[in-house]
Each structure stands twice: as C-alpha cells, then as structure tokens.
Amino acid sequence: MQKIKELVIERTLLASSLITIAVTIGIVLVLSIETFRFFGEVSIVDFFTDTQWTPLFTEKHFGILPLLSGTLLTSFIAILVALPIGLTISIYLSEYAPRSFRKTIKPLLELLASIPTVVYGFFALIVVTPFLQQIIPSLSGFNSLSAGIVMGIMIIPYISSISEDAMHAVPRSLREASFGMGATKLQTAFKVIVPAGSSGIIVSIILAISRAIGETMIVAIAAGQQPRLTLDPTVPVETITAYIVQVSLGDVQHGSLEYRTIFAAGITLFVFTFLLNTISYRIRKKYQEKYE
Amino acid sequence: MEITMKPSIKRMKTVESVFDPSLKKVPKIDLQGVKVWYDDFMAIKGIDMTIKQNSITAFIGPSGCGKSTFLRLINRMNDYVDGFKMEGKIKIDGDNIYKKKVNVEELRKKIGMVFQKPNPFPKSIFDNVAYGLKIQGIKDKQFIKERVVSSLKQVALWDEVKDDLKKSGMALSGGQQQRLCIARTLAVEPSIILMDEPTSSLDPISTAKIEDLIFQLKEKYTIVIVTHNMQQASRISDYTAFFYLGELIEYDKTKTIFTNPEKKQTENYITGRFG
Secondary structure (H helix, E strand, O other): OHHHHHHHHHHHHHHHHHHHHHHHHHHHHHHHHHHHHHHHHOOHHHHHHOOOEOOOOOOOOEOOHHHHHHHHHHHHHHHHHHHHHHHHHHHHHHHHOOHHHHHHHHHHHHHHHHOOHHHHHHHHHHHHHHHHHHHOOOOOOOOHHHHHHHHHHHHHHHHHHHHHHHHHOOOHHHHHHHHHOOOOHHHHHHHHHHHHOHHHHHHHHHHHHHHHHHOOHHHHHHOOOOOOOOOOOOOOOOOHHHHHHHHHHOOOOOOOHHHHHHHHHHHHHHHHHHHHHHHHHHHHHHHHHHHO | OOOOOOOOOOOOOOHHHHHOHHHOOOOOEEEEEEEEEEOOEEEEEEEEEEEOOOOEEEEEOOOOOOHHHHHHHOOOHHHHOOOEEEEEEEEEOOEEOOOOOOOHHHHHHHEEEEOOOOOOOOOEHHHHHHHHHHHOOOOOHHHHHHHHHHHHHHOOOHHHHOOOOOOEHHHOOHHHHHHHHHHHHHHOOOOEEEEEOOOOOOOHHHHHHHHHHHHHHOOOOEEEEEOOOHHHHHHHOOEEEEEEOOEEEEEEEHHHHHHOOOOHHHHHHHOOOOO
8 A cells, every 4th residue: 555655756756857858848848949930930130130030020021130139238237236246245245244143134135136127127117117217318218228127126036046155165274275365355355256157257247148138027017018129228128028028918820920929939938048047057066066 | 472463574585585484583472361252251261371382382271172263362363253352461462452552463373273174265275365464565577476486396296286286275175274374374474473373274294284284384483372282282383372261271391291190180081181
C-alpha cells in the first residue's frame, strides 16, 4: 500500500514538471509556426530593414526596427536611471549600513518591484510627464523619457538587491586584507568588493535589462503607440510589448496577417530576453563555482 | 616615530633607500591596562605588556583565550566588530593609537597584517602587491614596478612568478598565496607586521618557507605572531606570551618559557596537557 502511495506521488510530481515543459514547448511551437507563416507573406529582409511598421494601415510596412528602437530606447533610459542608483544603494547597504538597517531596508526596496506595473504606468503618465513638461516644454504627452525613468525606478531593486547579495558574499577576509593595508571603506568598496562581486553585479544588470525589455504596462500607458525609428526620448514611440497589447486588444481578425504580426514581434522579444537570461545564467554558474 | 607621520612618499626615491633599515626607526609597542568587551563578554581582562622592537613576539594560548583579539588591537582591526568596546592605552613609540583624532588608515599603513587564511585579492599577482601603493595614491609606474619586484624577491616568490605577473593571485598554491600576501604587506613598508596564525592552513614545506621568511624580516620589522603551533613559537620567536581566558599568564624570553616556565599553567599548556 505504502509503495503504491509513493508511486502515485512520484508520478504526480513527474507529471506536473512535464506539463510545465510541455507548455513551454507549446508556446515556442505556436510562436514559431505563426512566425513561419508570417514570413511566408512578408519578406524577412523587409522585416529587418524596413524603417516603418504600419501593419494596421492600408499601406502596410512590416519593419520591426521602429518597435525595436522603441523597446531599446525605453530600456536604455531605464538602465541609465536604475544602474547608478541601484549600485549606490547596494554599495551602501553592503559596506556602510548597520546590519539592522540593512535588514529592514532591503525588503522595503524589494517592494518597489512588487507594485503593480499599471500603477507605475499611470504614475509616469499623470505625474512624471507633467512634471517633466515644466522642464522640457516640448515634451509630448506620451514619450519614452518618463516611461523609461519610471521603469528605471521599478527595476532598481533588481540591481540593488542582487548586487548587494553578490557584494555581501565577498569573503570578509578580503575586506580585512584591504583595511589592513590602510584602505578606506570607499577604496575597499570600489577596488576590492565591486571587482570581486562583478559577476553577480553583471548578472543583476542583465536581469534588469531583460525585465525592462519585457515590461509592457508602463510603456503601453506612458510611451504611446506610434512606432517610429527615433532616438529622441521626448516623442511618442511604441515598444514591441506595447504593440502586442494594442493588437491583442483591437479587433484584428484571427488568422490574418495583422494577427500574425503579434507572433513575429513576440518571437523577436523572446529571442532578446532568452539570450539575456542565458548569458546571466552562464555568468551566475561560473560565479558560483568561484566561491564554493 | 609618531602616529601622524606619513610614510613620506616623496622621500622614497629608490627602493633600496627605503629598504635600508638605518633610514627607518622600528617602533616599540606599549600596551597599558587593556580591557576588551564584546557586548557583555569580557575578552581581555586587563593586560599590560611591552613588545620589543626588531624582535619576533609569539602569542600562544588555547582557542578563545583572546590572543587574536589582542593582536588585532594593535592595528585597530577590531573596530569593525559589532559590540566591540575597549579600555586602556596602546602606545606605539609613545603615541596612544586609541586616542581621538587618530587617522586609522594612516596607522594601518604602518602596521602590516598577515591573516590566517591566505587572502589575495581576485586581481593579478602584480596588482595584489601594488594595491597598497595604489591606494596611497602613488602613480609613478616605475616606482610601483620596482617595489613590486623587490617585495616579491623579499618573500622568495619572484623566481616562481616572474613570468606570469598577470596571472590571478588566486591561481597560486596556498603557500605561494600566503607569501604573496606577505609581499603585499611589505610593499607598503610597514614598521610592524602582525601575523594571525599565518601558517595554520599550509603544508609543512610552505610553513618552513614562511618561517624562514619571518625570521629574516625581524631585522627590519617588529613582528608579532599568533600561533597554535608550539614548535613554531619556539623555533622562530624571541619572546613568547602565553594567554589564557583573556589574561596574560606569562611573558618572557621564548627560551625561558619553553625550558623553565614560571607558572604551572604555562608548563601544562606547552607540554600539551591542556589546550
């Protein structure tokens, strides 16, 4: 009887893990098949070289570059905000803050990542943009600047928390060696701790970028829905994710070419985040080996 | 030498001149009425002691007797420990290093420390040795290079690593790593070197090399070494201090301690009857 029970439990566990794998494979398959069909109608060269993305217009263009530039521009602004702030916080928490303070402040910071992104989106649209318009009068109501800044705030804890973990994991003996030679805390932090924890810090940055690229709500609300190939942060743009939302919510006919653009855009996004996650996984594995 | 005296970077023209012992006064360490607490636990219960210059002083005693704590008082390394409290005076050539306004970083530049486990930085061999000079703001590349080479030669590591100074310090063997750490300490020219069980994680051959090295260093430095190894204490030190439960039980010439100790406790410990 006991044996049968064990067997049932074992099989159930196996089945649940297989389901997860099956779902993942299913998603990738659907993405690939629909993308394949899409490229049956649209030239892959156009997809990567055309500078316009107007699948919903009468004159259709299928160039992914405008969406890609929107995604990269907002993500770049987000990293520009999150990296210095996140690193400063992590260095402070790891090297300067008293232990009790660190223990309270870290979970609080991580709360930033758990605020619903729709809240961030509205915050960007109705608080940050009007505020920025006082400084930059030419700023559009929808723009990548405020979306990027708010997204940057959202991903601060990704950088600060993981980097802090990495710096905290640097053996105490290295700090003592540095202090013992007459180094100040600041010198120790920048010349010993940050280099020693660099792999973890890089992982945190990659994860944050990956998060920013995949972020949907903030950019859909605050960055606009006008795909354009530009590096100007003050005008409306559209990201890949925002485009997918736009089409999914619209009345595009199932099975049409417009419908398939979602998958072509989706797989582009997937390739990006997949690559970034793989890189960070590799670095993390290497880094674990180093300290064990 | 007074505490505020900088290692006078400008005067150090050539490596040879700096390593000339006649240019440098080796200090004496005076510890007066030293008591240490970690929160409510009293780790050092009032110790007076004078450590002589140009000699090797060994601290021995069972684990938890306070010898490491005592050693780390001399370069204020305990300052970072939570709940650390201290009373008493520690004078280096007459200057109390625990008085207010002492620049701890400047102090530590003159007091090198070698730790129990080799702890090279995850940097190249060259950068490991150059670290102390670089944090002092020395930019002269030629000077740094000369100093790195002479320090590595001093610890007899030069011949083993001269062809791959760019290799990571962590890629060396344990014994080489520890010699690298000593070279790193010597490069900034301290006048006192504190060693906290420097050979406890090394094999006998590496240990012998480090002991030889320590023996040579006493010409130019005041060396204090904590050790669990009785033979080591008797082999290399001139003076030996026996600590027990936060007190200094006996302190005398090493020869006396090991052949004719005054206290029963000391005798029991060095003959291996407890500890």
